[in-house]
Amino acid sequence: MRESTFTLLGLERTALDVTHGMSIAMALFAIACGLLMLAAVRHAPDLVRRRTAFGRVSLAASLAALGLALLLLPAPPIVILPVTSYAFALSLRRGAKA
Structure with a gap:
């Protein structure tokens, strides 16, 4: 991959x-989405x-x-x-009991 170079827009x-x-x-972007979700739930817990x-x-x-990771990504x-x-499934389940 280091050997394959290309020029795009200079x-x-x-x-x-x-x-x-x-x-x-x-x-x-994934980190930002996670932080936004935490902020939203903190300010509006009824969302969950x-x-x-x-x-x-x-x-x-x-x-x-997870499906994509199983097909294409390494262990982490x-x-x-x-x-x-x-965690998301658990929050939905707990939300149903509340």
């Missing part, structure tokens, strides 16, 4: 640069208690990411994503 990059750059950007789409979308996204996401999926 910038020369390797395939490795693009892959690493996209991975880091996606990680930053009433089992709104907020909790369901979070669970669906986590499960979809495969270890972390079941934990996040379980």
